[in-house]
Amino acid sequence: MADKVSNRDIFFNPFSKDNPVIVQVLGICSCLAVTAKLEPALVMGISVIAVLAFSNVIISLIRNTIPTNIRIIVQLVVVAALVIIVNQLLLAYAYDVSKQLSVFIGLIITNCILMGRLEAFAMGNKPWPAFLDGVGNGIGYTVILVIVGFFRELLGSGSLLGYKVIPQSWYDAGYADNGLMILPPMALLVVACIIWVHRSYNKELQEK
């Protein structure tokens, strides 16, 4: 990056103006898969923040030693190692959540956000900005996951984080959970609605 970007912007831009999910449209696949309930969405988000921040720092630290012709392989090895460690930690300390997330933790390796940030940012910046960039993008991703998870669990299961929030009297009066919300296509539609709302507030993001 030639032009000087402040650390503050590096950290806060991915929240909204440069959000990885709704502006860069990366990491959509896991967004569909883990957002049927709020809890796995949160854990997935935290896992991605951790993996992204640490892999950014590690790649940034060794960026001057990496032979260019194998740099993607080196990035993959670092990410894969971190993902396996996160998975092992979840198996040991959050077994139920790890069962729900199952393969999707492993698939963080192929999450486009990670490779995108490593290649575009960590390879050319110092460790501290790289760390901020990783955490910022991770949070940007998590925020969208949580919003999608919130609506899908609320409308699909009538609960939040596993606690029933829709009172029984509503069900008695004929209200029914929307089973469609639990299926993956609705995640895409919810993301689309978020993008719609987001762009109508941020005119500069609208394509001509």
Place this chain on the structure above:
Amino acid sequence: MINKQSNAYTIIYITVMVIIVGAALAFTAMSLKDKQTENADADKMRQILQSVHLTTERSTVVEDYKKYITSTCVVNSLGETVEGADAFAINVAVEAKKPAGERMLPVYICTLPDAGTKYIIPLAGMGLWGPIWGYVSLDSDGTTVYGAFFDHQGETPGLGAEITKPAFTDQFNGKQMFKNGMFLPITVVKKGQLPQGDMDYVDGISGGTITSKGVGAMLDECLLPYKAYLESLSKQ
């Protein structure tokens, strides 16, 4: 200055990296292994207890398991007890792939304060996308189903994954394994259809046909080798 584009540099770089990463991963796996096995065992105990309609919390599951599962045994297809085998350690998914005669068949014997002795049999099979498994508990007559529990690795949510829900599993309660002296494990049929034969049946899940068939096949495949053992129970 080292030439970073040379082959030698690249090879040394990748070798060193792989050794470091390998060591880090091995260390993580080793240091967390006990905790992980503990979790996996606790989860298995929870599933076993669920087949006799006991819902437990993670914090109390080990105690509850010790309290209700009074003994375990391993039998062979002739109904004889296999000495020295640990029922809990047997991998049912591996056993289910062997010919019936060679299988080690675990049985968990559960004593409930208000419902008497139950025999819990583990099951393992295939659904649409991956493995499915479960536990079915029988009354001490060896034929009446007391409860059933099913779980899966990756069946479609809302369709095949519904096999875990009480709406499906509760259908098994009270069904019979033996009909007029014949051993006919319960089958799963499409809603509104009847099975070919005289066996008891439950309704499959609409939209989850392959998973439902998988459950039916799993019941057949895993329960048939227990025939001799269950017959000996019903004679007692």
